[in-house]
Amino acid sequence: xxxxxxxxxxxxxxxxxxxxxxxxxxxxxxxxxxxxxxxxxxxxxxxxxxxxxxxxxxxxxxxxxxxxxxxxxxxxxxxxxxxxxxxxxxxxxxxxxxxxxxxxxxxxxxxxxxxxxxxxxxxxxxx
Numbered sequence: 001x002x003x004x005x006x007x008x009x010x011x012x013x014x015x016x017x018x019x020x021x022x023x024x025x026x027x028x029x030x031x032x033x034x035x036x037x038x039x040x041x042x043x044x045x046x047x048x049x050x051x052x053x054x055x056x057x058x059x060x061x062x063x064x065x066x067x068x069x070x071x072x073x074x075x076x077x078x079x080x081x082x083x084x085x086x087x088x089x090x091x092x093x094x095x096x097x098x099x100x101x102x103x104x105x106x107x108x109x110x111x112x113x114x115x116x117x118x119x120x121x122x123x124x125x126x127x
Contacts, residue, residue: 005030006033006034009034009037009094010034010037012094013034013094016092016094018042019045020045022041022091022092023047023048023091023092024042024045024048024090024092024093025048025049025050025083025085025092026093026094027051027093028051028097029075030059031060031063032059032060032064033063035049035060035063035064036064039064039072045091046074047067047072048073048075048085048089048090049074050075050077050078050079051076052077052079057075057077080095
């Protein structure tokens with residue numbers, strides 16, 4: 001499942017057209033493989049995420065330790081329904097296999113980016 005999630009996450013990150021200075025939210029980041037890619041796509045930006053599994057938070061933090069130490073990645077334990085970030089903090093957002101209500105994702109993301117996410121909901125991974 002991790003391999004499929006990573007492939008899907010890479011596909012979604014390409015759809016989002018991550019720019020070098022983008023601030024990106026990842027909901028349900030799992031082991032942090034997609035987080036690592038997002039940080040590379042936004043070298044002058046910031047990547048943050050929440051995951052409800054403390055085990056995944058620990059694994060993803062270990063996987064992304066260098067970017068975390070540089071202040072480019074912030075991975076927290078929590079839920080999308082109670083994001084530990086302010087409104088309109090992010091330019092773009094993604095969630096792979098997350099079951100939270102989609103409306104909850106939109107709170108921290110600017111309107112144009114959220115519309116782009118919704119317009120690209122069809123996936124070659126889940127036909």
